[in-house]
Amino acid sequence: MSSVEQAPVGAPQRRSVTPSRGMSTFYRHYGLQAGTVLMAVIIWVIFVFGSSETWLHFDIYSSLMSTVPVTQSGIIALTLTLVVIAGEIDLSFGSVMAVGTWVFMSCPQPELGLIAGIAAGLGVGLLNGLIVVRFGIPSLVATIGTWFFWAGIVLVGTGAAGAGTDFAGGFTTNLLTGRIGGYVPAEMPWMMGFALLLWVLLNRHRFGAHVYLVGDNDQSARMMGVRSDHVKMGVFALNGAAAAFAGISSTLEAHYFWPTVGSGAMLPTVAAVFLGGTSIFGGRGTIFGTFVAAFVIGAIEPGIVSIGLTGFYTQVIYGAVIVVALIVQSAVRGRVQR
C-alpha cells in the first residue's frame, strides 16, 4: 500500500503545468483574433456612446451588411488574405472588379454574364499570378502595372460611359443583392458563404496548407515537393474571381455601372487584411480576422460621420490602422521567432 503512494511523485506536479500550456497555446494561436474582436467591440462601444440613435437601430447594420461585403470589397479582402499569407500582394483587384463587371454588362443574358464576368476575373487573376511566377517580378510592382492596365482597358472599351443594370432584371439582381425577409441584404450571406468556403480551403485542404508553407518558407516548401508556382497562381486567380463577383454585385446594388467601379476599393480592402492580423511577411493569417476587420473598417466612415466629425477623418484612420496593424504584427513576429 505504501508503495502505491510513493510511486507517482512527479506526476501531480507535471499535470499542474497543463492548464498554463493550454492558455499559452490559446494565446499564441488565437491572440491576434481575440485582439481583433476586442478592438471591434471597443470601436462599437465608442460609436454607440457617440451616436446612440444611429448605432442602436437596425438600419445602420442593414446598410453595413450590403456595403461591407461588396462595395467595400470585404469578399475580396477574404481572398486577398490568402494571397498575403502566400507571401504576395495583389493591388490590381480594383480594376479587376471593373473588368469583370464590364464583361457582365456586355453579355445580353445576365446569368451567363455573371459566369462570364467571374471567369474573366479568374483569367485576369491567373495572368497576375503568371507574371509574378514566370518572370519573377515582385507582386507589389507587377500588380500596380496590371491595376493601371486593366483600368485603362475598361475605360477605352466603354468610352468611360456608364449604363443602367435594368437588363439584369429579377433573378440575378435578387440573387446577389436581394433583401432576405425584406431586411437582410443578400450580400451578407454571400460573404459568409465565401468566408466558410475559404476557411475550409485554407485550414482543411492541401491547397491551404501549401498556401501557408509557401508564404512561410518558399524554398523549403519547394524542397518538400510543394508546387509553389501553382499555389501562387491559384491564390491570384481566386482573388481575381472574387473581385469580379464583388464588382458585379456592387454594380447591381447601385443599379448602375460606372466604368470606374472598384477604384476606391483598395484602401479599405488592404486595411481589412492587415487589421485582421494577416502577416505582410507571409505564412500567417486567418479568414476570421479579416472577416471581423472588414466590418470594423466598413463601420469607420459611417461611425465618424454619425458622431459628428467630418468624413475626411476616414482616410486618416484607414492609414493609421494599416500602419499600427503592421507595427503590432512586426512586434508579434519578433517574439514568435525569438
Next chain:
Amino acid sequence: MSEWISESLAPPGPLLELHGVSKWFGEVRALEDAELVVGTNEIVGLLGDNGAGKSTMIKIVTGYHRPDTGTITWKGKPLTHLTVQRARDLGIETVYQERALADQQSLWRNIFMGRERTTRLGLLDVGGMRADTERLMVDFLRFTSQAVTPESYVGSMSGGERQGVAIARALHFEAELIILDEPTMGLSVTETRKTLDFVREIKAAGKSCIFIDHNIFNVHEVADRVVVIDRGHTAGEFKTSEITVTDLIGRMKLLAETGTLDGRAATGAEA
C-alpha cells in the same frame, strides 16, 4: 583498386554503392574515380576538406548531379537515370539544417509538409496527422517538456530540436538513407549532443545514414565507418571501432601533408 572498399569494411548487403564515379564541371574535376559504399543500417561518416568533393558526391546520390563516369547501385540494382524525384521515391532523403522547416507553422504541419494526408472527402486529416506527430514526439523526439505540443511553432524550438524534427520527418516517411549535411553547424554543445542522439536514433530505427560534419569528434562518435575524401577521390576508410579518434586525427594530418593516409606515396587499402 576500385573494389577494395566495399569488400573490406562495409557490412554485407550494401544499400548504396558508388563505383568509379567521376564528375567534371567544365575544366574543374570535382570527383575522380570515387568510391562510396553505405551498408544497410549503417552510419557512414564522410570526412574531407572543403572542396574535397563531399557535397558533389552527395548531390550525385540525391540525383541532383549526374556523374560523368561510374556506376550507382541501390540494393544491388544499378541506377542509370537518377533524378531528385527518383531518389526521393527510393527513400533517399537529405536533411538540411535551416532550409527544411517553416518556422511560423506548427510542428505537425512541418512533419507533413508537402505530404499532407487527406480523408476520403479530400480534406486534410488533421486529427490523424496531429496524433502521428504526438507519437513521433514521444517515441522519437523524446520531447519531455509539456510546453511542446503538435501545435507548437517550429520557430520556437532550439537548433537541435529542429534538426530532430527534420530527421523524424524523414524517418516517418520511410526514408531508407538519410543524408545529414553539416547538421551540427552553428549549434551549441548541448544542441550538438541532441543532434548526435537523433543520428543514433536513425541507426536504432534500422535505417542508414551518411553523416557529414567538419568536426572529427562528432563523426567518430556516431559513425560506424568513416570514409575519407581527398581532392576528388576516396582516400580510404576506417571502422570507428578499430581506430581511436586521436589516430584518426593523426591520419587526417598525414593526408593533408603527404596526400595519403599512411604517409607513404603509394595508394592502398587502410584499416
